[in-house]
Amino acid sequence: MTRKLPDKTVERLSQYRRALLNTLSGGKHHIFSHEIANLLHITAVQVRRDIMLIGYTGTLRQGYDVNELIDIIGKIIDTREGQKVAVIGIGNLGRAIMGYFSGKRTRLNIVAAFDSNPDKTDKIYAGVPCYHSDKMMEIIKNEGISIAVISVPGEFAEKVAEDLTMAGIKGILNFSPKPLNVPAHVYLQEFDMLTMLEKVAYFVKKS
Amino acid sequence: MTRKLPDKTVERLSQYRRALLNTLSGGKHHIFSHEIANLLHITAVQVRRDIMLIGYTGTLRQGYDVNELIDIIGKIIDTREGQKVAVIGIGNLGRAIMGYFSGKRTRLNIVAAFDSNPDKTDKIYAGVPCYHSDKMMEIIKNEGISIAVISVPGEFAEKVAEDLTMAGIKGILNFSPKPLNVPAHVYLQEFDMLTMLEKVAYFVKKS
DNA sequence: AAATTACTGTTATTTTAATAACAATGTTAT
DNA sequence: ATAACATTGTTATTAAAATAACAGTAATTT
Ligand SMILES: NC(=O)c1ccc[n+]([C@@H]2O[C@H](COP(=O)([O-])OP(=O)(O)OC[C@H]3O[C@@H](n4cnc5c(N)ncnc54)[C@H](O)[C@@H]3O)[C@@H](O)[C@H]2O)c1
Ligand SMILES: NC(=O)c1ccc[n+]([C@@H]2O[C@H](COP(=O)([O-])OP(=O)(O)OC[C@H]3O[C@@H](n4cnc5c(N)ncnc54)[C@H](O)[C@@H]3O)[C@@H](O)[C@H]2O)c1
Numbered sequence: 001m002t003r004k005l006p007d008k009t010v011e012r013l014s015q016y017r018r019a020l021l022n023t024l025s026g027g028k029h030h031i032f033s034h035e036i037a038n039l040l041h042i043t044a045v046q047v048r049r050d051i052m053l054i055g056y057t058g059t060l061r062q063g064y065d066v067n068e069l070i071d072i073i074g075k076i077i078d079t080r081e082g083q084k085v086a087v088i089g090i091g092n093l094g095r096a097i098m099g100y101f102s103g104k105r106t107r108l109n110i111v112a113a114f115d116s117n118p119d120k121t122d123k124i125y126a127g128v129p130c131y132h133s134d135k136m137m138e139i140i141k142n143e144g145i146s147i148a149v150i151s152v153p154g155e156f157a158e159k160v161a162e163d164l165t166m167a168g169i170k171g172i173l174n175f176s177p178k179p180l181n182v183p184a185h186v187y188l189q190e191f192d193m194l195t196m197l198e199k200v201a202y203f204v205k206k207s
Numbered sequence: 208m209t210r211k212l213p214d215k216t217v218e219r220l221s222q223y224r225r226a227l228l229n230t231l232s233g234g235k236h237h238i239f240s241h242e243i244a245n246l247l248h249i250t251a252v253q254v255r256r257d258i259m260l261i262g263y264t265g266t267l268r269q270g271y272d273v274n275e276l277i278d279i280i281g282k283i284i285d286t287r288e289g290q291k292v293a294v295i296g297i298g299n300l301g302r303a304i305m306g307y308f309s310g311k312r313t314r315l316n317i318v319a320a321f322d323s324n325p326d327k328t329d330k331i332y333a334g335v336p337c338y339h340s341d342k343m344m345e346i347i348k349n350e351g352i353s354i355a356v357i358s359v360p361g362e363f364a365e366k367v368a369e370d371l372t373m374a375g376i377k378g379i380l381n382f383s384p385k386p387l388n389v390p391a392h393v394y395l396q397e398f399d400m401l402t403m404l405e406k407v408a409y410f411v412k413k414s
Numbered sequence: 415a416a417a418t419t420a421c422t423g424t425t426a427t428t429t430t431a432a433t434a435a436c437a438a439t440g441t442t443a444t
Numbered sequence: 445a446t447a448a449c450a451t452t453g454t455t456a457t458t459a460a461a462a463t464a465a466c467a468g469t470a471a472t473t474t
Pocket of ligand 1: 088089090091092093094114115116117120133151152153154156160174175176177191192193194302303304306307
Protein backbone atom coordinates (compact mmCIF):
# COMPACT_ATOMS: atom_id res chain seq x y z
CA MET A 1 0.00 0.00 0.00
CA THR A 2 2.74 2.40 -0.97
CA ARG A 3 0.32 4.50 -2.93
CA LYS A 4 0.49 8.06 -1.75
CA LEU A 5 -2.64 9.15 -0.02
CA PRO A 6 -3.91 12.72 0.05
CA ASP A 7 -3.09 14.62 3.19
CA LYS A 8 -6.69 15.08 4.12
CA THR A 9 -7.49 11.45 3.58
CA VAL A 10 -4.79 10.53 6.06
CA GLU A 11 -6.32 12.84 8.62
CA ARG A 12 -9.75 11.39 8.09
CA LEU A 13 -8.55 7.81 8.26
CA SER A 14 -7.33 8.49 11.75
CA GLN A 15 -10.72 9.92 12.62
CA TYR A 16 -12.55 7.02 11.03
CA ARG A 17 -10.57 4.60 13.11
CA ARG A 18 -11.34 6.41 16.31
CA ALA A 19 -15.03 6.50 15.46
CA LEU A 20 -15.00 2.85 14.45
CA LEU A 21 -13.38 1.80 17.70
CA ASN A 22 -16.24 3.55 19.48
CA THR A 23 -18.76 1.85 17.28
CA LEU A 24 -17.20 -1.48 18.01
CA SER A 25 -17.29 -1.00 21.75
CA GLY A 26 -20.97 -0.24 21.29
CA GLY A 27 -21.32 -3.77 19.91
CA LYS A 28 -21.94 -2.79 16.31
CA HIS A 29 -20.03 -4.85 13.75
CA HIS A 30 -21.14 -3.39 10.46
CA ILE A 31 -21.49 0.19 9.37
CA PHE A 32 -22.61 2.11 6.27
CA SER A 33 -20.70 4.95 4.70
CA HIS A 34 -23.42 7.40 5.62
CA GLU A 35 -23.26 6.32 9.24
CA ILE A 36 -19.54 7.01 9.37
CA ALA A 37 -20.21 10.29 7.61
CA ASN A 38 -22.75 11.35 10.21
CA LEU A 39 -20.38 10.59 13.03
CA LEU A 40 -17.85 12.97 11.56
CA HIS A 41 -20.11 15.53 9.91
CA ILE A 42 -18.88 14.87 6.45
CA THR A 43 -20.51 13.35 3.37
CA ALA A 44 -20.94 9.67 2.63
CA VAL A 45 -19.26 10.09 -0.75
CA GLN A 46 -16.18 11.40 0.94
CA VAL A 47 -16.09 8.38 3.18
CA ARG A 48 -16.49 5.95 0.32
CA ARG A 49 -13.88 7.70 -1.69
CA ASP A 50 -11.35 7.57 1.11
CA ILE A 51 -12.08 3.91 1.65
CA MET A 52 -11.70 3.28 -2.05
CA LEU A 53 -8.29 4.94 -1.94
CA ILE A 54 -7.04 2.51 0.65
CA GLY A 55 -8.34 -0.39 -1.38
CA TYR A 56 -10.91 -1.76 1.02
CA THR A 57 -14.25 -2.98 -0.16
CA GLY A 58 -17.47 -3.23 1.78
CA THR A 59 -20.39 -5.50 1.19
CA LEU A 60 -23.43 -4.32 -0.56
CA ARG A 61 -26.13 -4.81 1.97
CA GLN A 62 -24.18 -4.61 5.19
CA GLY A 63 -21.73 -1.87 4.42
CA TYR A 64 -18.30 -2.18 5.96
CA ASP A 65 -17.06 -4.72 8.45
CA VAL A 66 -15.95 -2.59 11.36
CA ASN A 67 -13.15 -4.89 12.49
CA GLU A 68 -11.74 -5.31 9.04
CA LEU A 69 -11.83 -1.61 8.35
CA ILE A 70 -10.08 -0.80 11.60
CA ASP A 71 -7.45 -3.33 10.66
CA ILE A 72 -6.88 -2.04 7.17
CA ILE A 73 -6.63 1.53 8.39
CA GLY A 74 -4.07 0.33 10.89
CA LYS A 75 -2.07 -1.27 8.11
CA ILE A 76 -2.00 2.06 6.33
CA ILE A 77 -1.30 4.53 9.06
CA ASP A 78 0.65 2.44 11.54
CA THR A 79 4.03 0.87 11.13
CA ARG A 80 4.28 -2.78 11.99
CA GLU A 81 6.60 -2.26 14.92
CA GLY A 82 4.93 0.90 16.10
CA GLN A 83 6.60 4.21 16.64
CA LYS A 84 7.86 5.70 19.87
CA VAL A 85 6.85 9.17 20.91
CA ALA A 86 8.23 11.61 23.47
CA VAL A 87 6.57 14.67 24.97
CA ILE A 88 8.84 17.59 25.79
CA GLY A 89 7.58 19.96 28.47
CA ILE A 90 5.19 18.63 31.07
CA GLY A 91 3.20 21.72 31.92
CA ASN A 92 -0.56 21.89 31.66
CA LEU A 93 -0.54 21.21 27.97
CA GLY A 94 1.98 18.39 28.19
CA ARG A 95 -0.04 16.69 30.88
CA ALA A 96 -3.26 17.14 28.91
CA ILE A 97 -1.62 15.43 25.96
CA MET A 98 -0.26 12.58 28.03
CA GLY A 99 -3.62 12.04 29.69
CA TYR A 100 -5.45 12.11 26.40
CA PHE A 101 -3.18 9.64 24.64
CA SER A 102 -2.84 7.17 27.46
CA GLY A 103 -4.90 4.07 26.95
CA LYS A 104 -5.75 4.91 23.36
CA ARG A 105 -5.21 1.75 21.41
CA THR A 106 -2.67 2.75 18.86
CA ARG A 107 0.75 1.88 17.60
CA LEU A 108 1.98 5.23 18.73
CA ASN A 109 3.43 4.76 22.15
CA ILE A 110 4.43 7.64 24.32
CA VAL A 111 7.43 6.14 26.06
CA ALA A 112 9.08 9.16 27.65
CA ALA A 113 8.45 12.69 28.81
CA PHE A 114 11.05 15.35 29.47
CA ASP A 115 11.10 18.53 31.48
CA SER A 116 13.78 20.93 32.63
CA ASN A 117 12.19 21.53 36.00
CA PRO A 118 13.53 19.06 38.60
CA ASP A 119 10.24 19.24 40.51
CA LYS A 120 8.55 17.56 37.58
CA THR A 121 11.12 14.95 36.69
CA ASP A 122 11.59 11.42 37.95
CA LYS A 123 7.88 10.99 38.27
CA ILE A 124 5.30 9.05 36.31
CA TYR A 125 2.64 10.88 34.32
CA ALA A 126 -0.20 8.86 32.83
CA GLY A 127 2.00 5.79 33.11
CA VAL A 128 4.99 7.36 31.40
CA PRO A 129 8.26 8.32 33.10
CA CYS A 130 9.39 11.93 32.99
CA TYR A 131 13.12 12.50 32.78
CA HIS A 132 15.21 15.58 33.09
CA SER A 133 15.83 17.18 29.72
CA ASP A 134 19.57 16.74 30.20
CA LYS A 135 19.01 13.10 29.32
CA MET A 136 16.75 13.84 26.38
CA MET A 137 19.16 13.32 23.53
CA GLU A 138 20.62 10.18 25.00
CA ILE A 139 17.29 8.54 25.74
CA ILE A 140 15.82 9.46 22.37
CA LYS A 141 18.76 7.86 20.60
CA ASN A 142 18.88 4.77 22.78
CA GLU A 143 15.16 4.12 22.75
CA GLY A 144 14.80 4.86 19.07
CA ILE A 145 12.12 7.45 19.64
CA SER A 146 11.11 8.84 16.26
CA ILE A 147 8.42 11.38 17.05
CA ALA A 148 8.33 14.28 19.49
CA VAL A 149 5.62 16.57 20.77
CA ILE A 150 6.93 19.97 21.81
CA SER A 151 4.99 21.73 24.56
CA VAL A 152 7.60 23.94 26.12
CA PRO A 153 7.36 27.74 26.23
CA GLY A 154 8.19 29.50 22.98
CA GLU A 155 11.60 30.78 23.99
CA PHE A 156 12.93 27.26 24.48
CA ALA A 157 11.28 25.62 21.53
CA GLU A 158 13.96 26.36 18.95
CA LYS A 159 16.72 24.86 21.10
CA VAL A 160 14.62 21.81 21.90
CA ALA A 161 13.91 21.30 18.21
CA GLU A 162 17.62 21.49 17.40
CA ASP A 163 18.46 18.94 20.04
CA LEU A 164 15.70 16.66 18.85
CA THR A 165 16.92 16.92 15.29
CA MET A 166 20.44 16.09 16.35
CA ALA A 167 19.19 13.14 18.32
CA GLY A 168 17.65 11.82 15.11
CA ILE A 169 13.97 12.54 15.55
CA LYS A 170 11.90 12.11 12.39
CA GLY A 171 8.73 14.00 13.10
CA ILE A 172 7.71 16.88 15.35
CA LEU A 173 4.31 18.08 16.47
CA ASN A 174 4.87 21.61 17.73
CA PHE A 175 2.47 23.35 20.11
CA SER A 176 4.81 26.08 21.17
CA PRO A 177 3.88 29.45 19.69
CA LYS A 178 7.28 29.73 17.98
CA PRO A 179 7.31 28.46 14.38
CA LEU A 180 10.31 26.17 14.11
CA ASN A 181 13.03 25.68 11.56
CA VAL A 182 13.95 22.08 10.99
CA PRO A 183 15.76 20.32 8.17
CA ALA A 184 13.61 18.98 5.38
CA HIS A 185 13.94 15.36 6.46
CA VAL A 186 12.12 16.12 9.70
CA TYR A 187 8.36 16.24 9.21
CA LEU A 188 6.96 19.21 11.07
CA GLN A 189 3.39 19.89 12.02
CA GLU A 190 2.55 23.04 13.90
CA PHE A 191 -0.65 23.83 15.67
CA ASP A 192 -2.03 26.91 17.28
CA MET A 193 -5.25 27.15 19.24
CA LEU A 194 -5.39 30.89 18.98
CA THR A 195 -5.52 30.63 15.22
CA MET A 196 -8.37 28.16 15.52
CA LEU A 197 -10.22 30.40 17.90
CA GLU A 198 -9.75 33.48 15.77
CA LYS A 199 -11.04 31.54 12.82
CA VAL A 200 -14.15 30.58 14.75
CA ALA A 201 -14.56 34.23 15.74
CA TYR A 202 -14.24 35.35 12.14
CA PHE A 203 -16.84 32.99 10.84
CA VAL A 204 -19.18 33.72 13.72
CA LYS A 205 -18.93 37.39 12.89
CA LYS A 206 -19.97 36.79 9.29
CA SER A 207 -23.27 35.20 10.21
CA MET B 208 -14.50 44.61 3.94
CA THR B 209 -17.38 42.23 3.52
CA ARG B 210 -15.58 40.37 0.78
CA LYS B 211 -15.46 36.70 1.62
CA LEU B 212 -11.98 35.49 2.33
CA PRO B 213 -10.81 31.95 1.76
CA ASP B 214 -10.76 29.78 4.84
CA LYS B 215 -7.03 29.30 4.71
CA THR B 216 -6.37 32.97 4.27
CA VAL B 217 -8.27 33.67 7.45
CA GLU B 218 -6.12 31.15 9.29
CA ARG B 219 -2.96 32.69 7.95
CA LEU B 220 -4.02 36.24 8.75
CA SER B 221 -4.24 35.24 12.38
CA GLN B 222 -0.75 33.79 12.15
CA TYR B 223 0.61 36.84 10.37
CA ARG B 224 -0.69 39.05 13.09
CA ARG B 225 0.92 36.98 15.80
CA ALA B 226 4.23 36.99 13.97
CA LEU B 227 3.96 40.71 13.32
CA LEU B 228 3.33 41.47 16.96
CA ASN B 229 6.54 39.61 17.73
CA THR B 230 8.38 41.52 15.06
CA LEU B 231 7.13 44.76 16.48
CA SER B 232 8.24 43.97 19.98
CA GLY B 233 11.64 43.26 18.45
CA GLY B 234 11.65 46.89 17.35
CA LYS B 235 11.24 46.23 13.64
CA HIS B 236 8.72 48.48 11.87
CA HIS B 237 8.87 47.31 8.30
CA ILE B 238 8.84 43.83 6.88
CA PHE B 239 9.05 42.18 3.46
CA SER B 240 6.76 39.49 2.23
CA HIS B 241 9.59 36.99 2.16
CA GLU B 242 10.41 37.74 5.77
CA ILE B 243 6.87 37.03 6.86
CA ALA B 244 6.98 33.94 4.70
CA ASN B 245 10.12 32.67 6.42
CA LEU B 246 8.63 33.16 9.84
CA LEU B 247 5.75 30.92 8.91
CA HIS B 248 7.43 28.51 6.54
CA ILE B 249 5.33 29.44 3.59
CA THR B 250 6.08 31.22 0.33
CA ALA B 251 6.34 34.95 -0.20
CA VAL B 252 3.80 34.81 -3.00
CA GLN B 253 1.28 33.33 -0.66
CA VAL B 254 1.83 36.16 1.76
CA ARG B 255 1.50 38.82 -0.90
CA ARG B 256 -1.59 37.21 -2.26
CA ASP B 257 -3.27 37.09 1.14
CA ILE B 258 -2.37 40.71 1.75
CA MET B 259 -3.73 41.62 -1.63
CA LEU B 260 -7.00 39.94 -0.74
CA ILE B 261 -7.47 42.14 2.29
CA GLY B 262 -6.72 45.20 0.21
CA TYR B 263 -3.59 46.40 1.94
CA THR B 264 -0.65 47.74 -0.01
CA GLY B 265 3.00 47.85 0.99
CA THR B 266 5.70 50.15 -0.20
CA LEU B 267 8.13 49.12 -2.82
CA ARG B 268 11.43 49.39 -1.06
CA GLN B 269 10.39 48.96 2.54
CA GLY B 270 7.78 46.30 2.24
CA TYR B 271 4.89 46.45 4.69
CA ASP B 272 4.44 48.77 7.61
CA VAL B 273 4.11 46.40 10.53
CA ASN B 274 1.76 48.56 12.58
CA GLU B 275 -0.53 49.26 9.69
CA LEU B 276 -0.69 45.65 8.69
CA ILE B 277 -1.49 44.54 12.23
CA ASP B 278 -4.25 47.13 12.27
CA ILE B 279 -5.75 46.11 8.97
CA ILE B 280 -5.74 42.46 9.91
CA GLY B 281 -7.48 43.42 13.12
CA LYS B 282 -10.15 45.22 11.14
CA ILE B 283 -10.75 42.05 9.19
CA ILE B 284 -10.73 39.36 11.80
CA ASP B 285 -11.88 41.19 14.90
CA THR B 286 -15.20 42.78 15.59
CA ARG B 287 -15.11 46.34 16.80
CA GLU B 288 -16.53 45.56 20.23
CA GLY B 289 -14.63 42.32 20.60
CA GLN B 290 -16.16 38.97 21.33
CA LYS B 291 -16.48 37.23 24.65
CA VAL B 292 -15.26 33.69 25.10
CA ALA B 293 -15.89 31.04 27.73
CA VAL B 294 -13.92 27.88 28.46
CA ILE B 295 -15.90 24.91 29.67
CA GLY B 296 -13.98 22.32 31.68
CA ILE B 297 -10.91 23.49 33.58
CA GLY B 298 -8.79 20.34 33.58
CA ASN B 299 -5.26 20.23 32.26
CA LEU B 300 -6.32 21.22 28.79
CA GLY B 301 -8.65 23.97 29.94
CA ARG B 302 -5.92 25.47 32.08
CA ALA B 303 -3.40 25.23 29.26
CA ILE B 304 -5.79 27.14 27.03
CA MET B 305 -6.46 29.81 29.63
CA GLY B 306 -2.76 30.26 30.29
CA TYR B 307 -1.96 30.47 26.63
CA PHE B 308 -4.61 33.03 25.78
CA SER B 309 -4.09 35.27 28.76
CA GLY B 310 -2.20 38.41 27.96
CA LYS B 311 -2.43 37.88 24.22
CA ARG B 312 -3.45 41.20 22.78
CA THR B 313 -6.61 40.36 20.93
CA ARG B 314 -10.22 41.29 20.77
CA LEU B 315 -11.14 37.84 21.93
CA ASN B 316 -11.56 38.02 25.65
CA ILE B 317 -11.94 34.97 27.79
CA VAL B 318 -14.31 36.28 30.40
CA ALA B 319 -15.47 33.14 32.16
CA ALA B 320 -14.59 29.54 32.82
CA PHE B 321 -16.93 26.81 33.98
CA ASP B 322 -16.44 23.47 35.68
CA SER B 323 -18.73 20.97 37.35
CA ASN B 324 -16.25 20.12 40.07
CA PRO B 325 -16.76 22.38 43.12
CA ASP B 326 -13.08 22.05 43.99
CA LYS B 327 -12.25 24.00 40.86
CA THR B 328 -14.95 26.63 40.94
CA ASP B 329 -14.98 30.06 42.56
CA LYS B 330 -11.32 30.50 41.82
CA ILE B 331 -9.39 32.62 39.39
CA TYR B 332 -7.41 30.97 36.58
CA ALA B 333 -5.10 33.14 34.52
CA GLY B 334 -7.09 36.13 35.65
CA VAL B 335 -10.46 34.67 34.74
CA PRO B 336 -13.13 33.55 37.22
CA CYS B 337 -14.28 29.95 37.14
CA TYR B 338 -17.93 29.37 37.95
CA HIS B 339 -19.91 26.24 38.60
CA SER B 340 -21.45 24.91 35.43
CA ASP B 341 -24.91 25.29 36.99
CA LYS B 342 -24.57 28.97 36.28
CA MET B 343 -23.26 28.51 32.77
CA MET B 344 -26.37 29.22 30.74
CA GLU B 345 -27.33 32.20 32.84
CA ILE B 346 -23.90 33.84 32.72
CA ILE B 347 -23.46 33.21 29.02
CA LYS B 348 -26.74 34.91 28.28
CA ASN B 349 -26.22 37.80 30.63
CA GLU B 350 -22.65 38.50 29.62
CA GLY B 351 -23.34 38.08 25.92
CA ILE B 352 -20.65 35.46 25.52
CA SER B 353 -20.67 34.36 21.90
CA ILE B 354 -17.89 31.78 21.68
CA ALA B 355 -17.15 28.68 23.76
CA VAL B 356 -14.22 26.33 24.02
CA ILE B 357 -15.22 22.85 25.13
CA SER B 358 -12.61 20.92 27.07
CA VAL B 359 -14.72 18.55 29.12
CA PRO B 360 -14.48 14.76 28.86
CA GLY B 361 -16.22 13.24 25.85
CA GLU B 362 -19.22 11.88 27.69
CA PHE B 363 -20.31 15.33 28.81
CA ALA B 364 -19.54 17.22 25.66
CA GLU B 365 -22.86 16.66 23.89
CA LYS B 366 -24.85 17.94 26.84
CA VAL B 367 -22.59 20.94 27.25
CA ALA B 368 -22.96 21.75 23.57
CA GLU B 369 -26.74 21.58 23.83
CA ASP B 370 -26.77 23.91 26.80
CA LEU B 371 -24.43 26.30 25.04
CA THR B 372 -26.64 26.32 21.98
CA MET B 373 -29.69 27.02 24.06
CA ALA B 374 -27.88 29.83 25.80
CA GLY B 375 -27.32 31.41 22.40
CA ILE B 376 -23.67 30.71 21.73
CA LYS B 377 -22.58 31.41 18.14
CA GLY B 378 -19.33 29.48 17.77
CA ILE B 379 -17.76 26.44 19.42
CA LEU B 380 -14.20 25.18 19.43
CA ASN B 381 -14.42 21.57 20.52
CA PHE B 382 -11.47 19.68 21.98
CA SER B 383 -13.45 16.82 23.43
CA PRO B 384 -13.03 13.60 21.48
CA LYS B 385 -16.75 13.43 20.80
CA PRO B 386 -17.81 14.98 17.47
CA LEU B 387 -20.73 17.24 18.24
CA ASN B 388 -24.05 17.93 16.63
CA VAL B 389 -25.06 21.54 16.63
CA PRO B 390 -27.58 23.52 14.59
CA ALA B 391 -26.29 25.08 11.41
CA HIS B 392 -26.24 28.59 12.81
CA VAL B 393 -23.60 27.61 15.34
CA TYR B 394 -20.13 27.56 13.79
CA LEU B 395 -18.30 24.46 14.94
CA GLN B 396 -14.60 23.74 14.77
CA GLU B 397 -13.31 20.45 16.08
CA PHE B 398 -9.74 19.57 16.82
CA ASP B 399 -7.99 16.36 17.73
CA MET B 400 -4.34 16.04 18.66
CA LEU B 401 -4.33 12.31 18.09
CA THR B 402 -5.25 12.87 14.46
CA MET B 403 -2.41 15.35 14.14
CA LEU B 404 0.02 12.95 15.72
CA GLU B 405 -1.07 10.05 13.57
CA LYS B 406 -0.64 12.22 10.55
CA VAL B 407 2.90 13.06 11.59
CA ALA B 408 3.54 9.37 12.15
CA TYR B 409 2.21 8.51 8.71
CA PHE B 410 4.38 11.02 6.90
CA VAL B 411 7.41 10.06 8.95
CA LYS B 412 6.88 6.47 7.96
CA LYS B 413 6.88 7.32 4.28
CA SER B 414 10.31 8.90 4.39
C1' DA C 415 -40.05 -11.89 -13.01
C1' DA C 416 -39.91 -7.09 -13.24
C1' DA C 417 -39.44 -2.97 -10.77
C1' DT C 418 -37.77 -0.68 -6.85
C1' DT C 419 -34.70 0.21 -3.28
C1' DA C 420 -30.50 1.04 -0.94
C1' DC C 421 -26.29 0.58 -0.98
C1' DT C 422 -21.05 0.51 -2.97
C1' DG C 423 -17.22 1.89 -6.11
C1' DT C 424 -15.51 4.82 -9.59
C1' DT C 425 -15.13 8.38 -12.93
C1' DA C 426 -16.18 13.24 -14.12
C1' DT C 427 -16.78 17.83 -12.67
C1' DT C 428 -16.43 21.69 -9.79
C1' DT C 429 -14.45 24.25 -6.22
C1' DT C 430 -10.78 25.77 -3.50
C1' DA C 431 -6.00 26.55 -2.67
C1' DA C 432 -1.33 27.08 -4.06
C1' DT C 433 2.13 28.23 -7.28
C1' DA C 434 4.10 30.39 -11.15
C1' DA C 435 4.67 34.07 -14.26
C1' DC C 436 5.25 38.56 -15.10
C1' DA C 437 4.30 43.66 -15.47
C1' DA C 438 5.16 47.80 -12.83
C1' DT C 439 8.17 50.62 -10.17
C1' DG C 440 11.29 52.78 -7.21
C1' DT C 441 16.51 52.09 -5.89
C1' DT C 442 21.15 51.34 -6.47
C1' DA C 443 25.17 50.67 -9.20
C1' DT C 444 27.82 51.66 -13.27
C1' DA D 445 21.53 58.35 -17.88
C1' DT D 446 21.12 53.57 -18.24
C1' DA D 447 21.15 49.07 -16.68
C1' DA D 448 20.56 45.80 -13.17
C1' DC D 449 18.09 44.78 -9.11
C1' DA D 450 14.66 43.89 -5.62
C1' DT D 451 10.36 44.31 -4.47
C1' DT D 452 5.08 44.53 -4.83
C1' DG D 453 0.53 43.40 -6.96
C1' DT D 454 -2.05 40.79 -10.06
C1' DT D 455 -3.35 37.50 -13.47
C1' DA D 456 -2.71 32.82 -15.29
C1' DT D 457 -1.85 28.13 -14.38
C1' DT D 458 -1.56 24.02 -11.84
C1' DA D 459 -2.56 21.06 -8.01
C1' DA D 460 -5.40 19.32 -4.36
C1' DA D 461 -9.70 18.47 -2.42
C1' DA D 462 -14.52 18.00 -2.46
C1' DT D 463 -18.69 17.06 -4.73
C1' DA D 464 -21.62 15.22 -8.14
C1' DA D 465 -23.01 11.83 -11.29
C1' DC D 466 -23.80 7.45 -12.27
C1' DA D 467 -23.02 2.38 -13.22
C1' DG D 468 -23.32 -1.95 -10.83
C1' DT D 469 -25.59 -5.12 -7.73
C1' DA D 470 -27.78 -7.72 -4.18
C1' DA D 471 -32.07 -7.68 -1.60
C1' DT D 472 -36.94 -6.62 -1.39
C1' DT D 473 -41.37 -5.52 -3.13
C1' DT D 474 -45.03 -5.84 -6.33
N1 LIG E 1 -0.27 25.85 20.28
C1 LIG E 1 -1.22 25.92 21.14
O1 LIG E 1 -2.36 25.83 20.77
C2 LIG E 1 -0.92 26.11 22.57
C3 LIG E 1 -1.92 25.99 23.54
C4 LIG E 1 -1.58 26.12 24.86
C5 LIG E 1 -0.27 26.37 25.19
N2 LIG E 1 0.65 26.53 24.21
C6 LIG E 1 2.06 26.75 24.46
O2 LIG E 1 2.61 25.54 24.88
C7 LIG E 1 3.61 25.78 25.83
C8 LIG E 1 3.31 25.02 27.10
O3 LIG E 1 2.09 25.43 27.68
P1 LIG E 1 1.75 25.04 29.15
O4 LIG E 1 0.46 25.64 29.51
O5 LIG E 1 1.90 23.60 29.34
O6 LIG E 1 2.91 25.86 29.91
P2 LIG E 1 3.61 25.47 31.27
O7 LIG E 1 4.40 26.65 31.66
O8 LIG E 1 2.59 24.93 32.20
O9 LIG E 1 4.58 24.28 30.90
C9 LIG E 1 5.79 24.40 30.25
C10 LIG E 1 6.70 23.27 30.75
O10 LIG E 1 7.86 23.21 29.95
C11 LIG E 1 8.96 22.98 30.82
N3 LIG E 1 10.19 23.41 30.16
C12 LIG E 1 10.69 24.66 30.01
N4 LIG E 1 11.82 24.63 29.31
C13 LIG E 1 12.06 23.34 28.99
C14 LIG E 1 13.08 22.68 28.27
N5 LIG E 1 14.06 23.37 27.70
N6 LIG E 1 13.01 21.36 28.14
C15 LIG E 1 12.00 20.67 28.68
N7 LIG E 1 11.01 21.24 29.37
C16 LIG E 1 11.04 22.56 29.53
C17 LIG E 1 8.63 23.76 32.07
O11 LIG E 1 9.34 23.25 33.17
C18 LIG E 1 7.13 23.48 32.19
O12 LIG E 1 6.87 22.32 32.92
C19 LIG E 1 3.66 27.27 26.00
O13 LIG E 1 4.63 27.76 25.09
C20 LIG E 1 2.33 27.74 25.54
O14 LIG E 1 2.40 29.04 25.01
C21 LIG E 1 0.34 26.37 22.92
N1 LIG F 1 -8.81 17.17 21.17
C1 LIG F 1 -7.64 17.03 21.73
O1 LIG F 1 -6.66 17.16 21.04
C2 LIG F 1 -7.52 16.73 23.17
C3 LIG F 1 -6.30 16.77 23.80
C4 LIG F 1 -6.27 16.53 25.16
C5 LIG F 1 -7.44 16.25 25.81
N2 LIG F 1 -8.59 16.19 25.13
C6 LIG F 1 -9.85 15.93 25.75
O2 LIG F 1 -10.24 17.11 26.41
C7 LIG F 1 -10.95 16.79 27.57
C8 LIG F 1 -10.30 17.43 28.77
O3 LIG F 1 -8.97 16.97 28.94
P1 LIG F 1 -8.24 17.24 30.29
O4 LIG F 1 -6.90 16.63 30.20
O5 LIG F 1 -8.33 18.67 30.63
O6 LIG F 1 -9.14 16.38 31.26
P2 LIG F 1 -9.42 16.61 32.80
O7 LIG F 1 -10.10 15.42 33.30
O8 LIG F 1 -8.16 17.09 33.44
O9 LIG F 1 -10.42 17.84 32.81
C9 LIG F 1 -11.79 17.76 32.51
C10 LIG F 1 -12.49 18.83 33.33
O10 LIG F 1 -13.84 18.95 32.92
C11 LIG F 1 -14.64 19.11 34.08
N3 LIG F 1 -16.01 18.72 33.75
C12 LIG F 1 -16.54 17.49 33.66
N4 LIG F 1 -17.83 17.56 33.30
C13 LIG F 1 -18.13 18.87 33.17
C14 LIG F 1 -19.32 19.57 32.82
N5 LIG F 1 -20.45 18.94 32.51
N6 LIG F 1 -19.28 20.91 32.79
C15 LIG F 1 -18.14 21.56 33.09
N7 LIG F 1 -16.99 20.94 33.42
C16 LIG F 1 -16.99 19.61 33.46
C17 LIG F 1 -13.98 18.25 35.10
O11 LIG F 1 -14.37 18.63 36.42
C18 LIG F 1 -12.51 18.52 34.81
O12 LIG F 1 -12.04 19.62 35.53
C19 LIG F 1 -10.98 15.28 27.61
O13 LIG F 1 -12.17 14.84 26.98
C20 LIG F 1 -9.84 14.86 26.75
O14 LIG F 1 -10.09 13.62 26.17
C21 LIG F 1 -8.65 16.45 23.84
